[in-house]
Amino acid sequence: MTTFPIEKIREDFPILKETIRNKPLVYLDNAATCQKPQVVIDSISHLYSHDYANVHRGVHTLSVKATDRYEGAREKVRAFINASSTKEIIFVKGTTEAVNLIAQTFGKTQINKGDEILITSMEHHSNIVPWQMLCEETGAVLKVAPINLQGELIFKEFEKLINDKTKLVSVVHMSNALGTVNPVKKIIAIAKSKNIPVLLDGAQAIPHMSVDVQELNCDFYAFSGHKLYGPSGIGVLYGKQALLEAMPPYQGGGDMIRKVTFDETEYNNLPYKFEAGTPSIADVVGLGSAIDYLSEIGMDKIAAYEAELLDYATEKAKSIKGLKIIGEAKDKGAILSFVLDKIHPHDIGTMLDSLGIAIRAGHHCAMPVMDFFEVPATARASFAMYNTKQEIDVLIDGIEQLIEVFG
Ligand code: C6P
DSSP, X not given: OOOOOHHHHXXXXXXXXXXXXXXXXXXXXXXXXXXXOHHHHHHHHHIIIIIOSOSSSOOSHHHHHHHHHHHHHHHHHHHHHTOSOGGGEEEESSHHXXXXXXXXXXXXXXXXXXXXEEEETTOOGGGTHHHHHHHHHHOOEEEEEOBOTTSOBOHXXXXXXXXTTEEEEEEESBOTTTOBBOOHHHHHHHHHTTTOOEEEEOTTTTTTSOOOHHHHTOSEEEEEGGGTTXXXXXXXXXXXXXXXXXXXXXXXXXXXXXXXXXXXXXXXXXXXXXXXXXXXXXXXXXXXXXXXXXXXXXXXHHHHHHHHHHHHHHHXXXXXXXXXXSOOOSSBOSEEEEEETTBOHHHHHHHHHTTTEEOEEEOTTOHHHHHHHTXXXXXXXXXXXXXXXXXXXXHHHHHHHHHHHHO
């Protein structure tokens, strides 16, 4: 048993004191978005109350203060994922925008007719659709590496799909629908041996484990602030400097330029070349506070605690007759996707809500995963560091109750 400061952590999240339908809230929809600690809420409020102005534009004191806080948060992100420079940290709206940015810039300039982009069959739609759109525009081909019935990537098949035509490998670090943690180091090593760049969709991995982009040696890493205890509407694209330098801008406008005439425009240095327009200043600052908060607790401690939660929940779930877990990879993050005999996942979600338990029921924006497992949807309980075994007991009791009612 780890000595994880769970009581103190729960105190830090005001929403956890809410009641839903007269029951204490049991929030198990963290893969969709997670709740915010008071320090994040306060940092946004403090910025707007004391330090707010536009960034990079004014010589006045408030603008300098706001710019310092904005750029300070960029340095926090850099340190958190161990990028070698803040030039490699691009603020975007979220994982979805990060993948689209790569597709529309790197993709449009480096990927041509007949070239191949390799993904896996456990991807979120955000790591499928932007590539389909690019393939439609360029005539490139999307290749999909298969998974097995445990929800693991079949590495041998993945390896076979890499060839001279592969121009990008883009894979999810941790699956939102299954919880599978992909063998990303192995994936990157094989891609690198053939000089193929790798993009990791880190939307789910980032809140659950420590991520070191230099150690991983990935070329791009994308994640969303709202799944990392930070605000929604902000996310990060990490990219290796040399690749980012060579890429054209994503959008045109203020801040991404050095000089504009009607004849031509000279683009700004990294990272600003990719940050057109007034950014989401307060959300960046809030994300910086979330990173401070997590760093103080320690990502390794969080990972160890959540592994205990997942083991506990998995064991209990397995003891329920008629419950089938979807996604049983050996290496798995804190996500429990399941179906029940004869009860539709939406009914599971609605019934659990009446007990104050928030889970997600649906296809989780991963329809091909549902097709593979031949289910229309799953019920998904996803855990965060503020969840407890007692809450898992409430979930398991709730499932048992609904089996009695519907089953
Ligand atoms: N998954 C879920 O309930 P955005 O929406 O841009 O912040 O993140 C998109 C995204 C990309 N990749 C993965 C692996 C994800 O899990 C998500 C978001 C949420 O599972 C909402 S669909």
